[in-house]
Amino acid sequence: MVRSSCAFFFLLFVSLIPVCVEAAAIDSLKTFIQETRTVRANFSQTLYDKNARTLQESNGTMQFERPEKFRWTYDKPYEQLIVGDGTQVWFYDRDLNQVTIRQFNIAIGSSPAALLAGSSAIEDNFELIELGLQNQIEWLEAIPKSKESAFEFIQMGFSPEGALKIMALRDNFGQTTLLVFSDLDKNPNLPADLFKFIPPDNADVISE
Template sequence: MLNTIEKHMNFLERSYFLLLLSLFTSIAEAGALSSLKTFVQDTRTVRATFVQTVLDKNMRVVQRGGGTMQFERPGKFRWVYEKPYEQLIVGDGARIWFYDRDLDQVTVRKLDLAIGTSPAALLAGSSNIEADFDLTEIGSQGDTEWLEAKPRTKEGTFEWVRLGFTPAGGLKAMELHDNFGQTTVLTFSRMEQNPRLSSELFKFTPPEGVDVISD
């Protein structure tokens, strides 16, 4: 039972940071760095589907998942994992709610404390990107242009994030390398930029009877 809970929680923690990473799509402009900067200025809402693959330090697949996401800047999002476990992550602008249906458990964190100098800060436009991250264009692979972001501080949970953009400037893929040697790859599809989203998507009330854990 303990191993099962640890497995679920580890996946939940990875999901949280990847959620913050994937709240973003980009705008058409030449170059990965230009696409990122334009996104920070112009994108307010996004709706998309995603596939997530987690690789160990030997680049072997240890987990696959996927689902849907919506977000509204700043700080509001809804991230739904449909597999391998049913999970819901909601940001209401002040707090982040993590609901694991299998465990019947909700974890709540303050948004500002949870984000910090994180991948969300890289893209959400609430801070000076160059002040918090070293950004490097690392060239093209096939039809994908890649940008690498490394946090200037060592307090986070990841070593680097890479963002892959299409020639038109759309966000195609993300890669996150964490401090435990794992790499998580996200690929996006059916992406809509600036759709009209209901405010109800970003509200969450814990179901009756679930355990609620808060900061």
């Protein structure tokens, strides 16, 4: 089911072209950012190559607290954890028992995490383009203004009620990552230590 659903949405978003419509998706994004301080959701993620072939499927949970705190947990097929506290980002691969630490502004930049968990001034970092309504999903495209961004564009899909449903990201190598969200909970109480990470004593730690 995940494979067929993701393939459908992939064909959808690569065929979208900007049209003259009301700014429904952009308004939904701005409202989502203004009214949402914390989020918890499940996600399924599919990575496609430039020829739309599936390279990898995974799933996990997303949590963030604005501004600039987030926690992405991958449960399958490999257990991985990404934690950002606004200053640093920790990438932990449980199978390799390896932790990579990067400065927050270098690791994030014009990324999906910056778009979701960043400040409300999203148009400082992204050009927003309305893409219209397709199959009851309101789409927009966010193009990073920074030339150093790892992504060509990010597309986001909202329900007519303003709920975030889908994100699609095209990187500079032509690969596309599709994220489909479910059970999204707005403004839950999240513990502060959720956005802190202490590497295991025996882990291989790399600082960049």
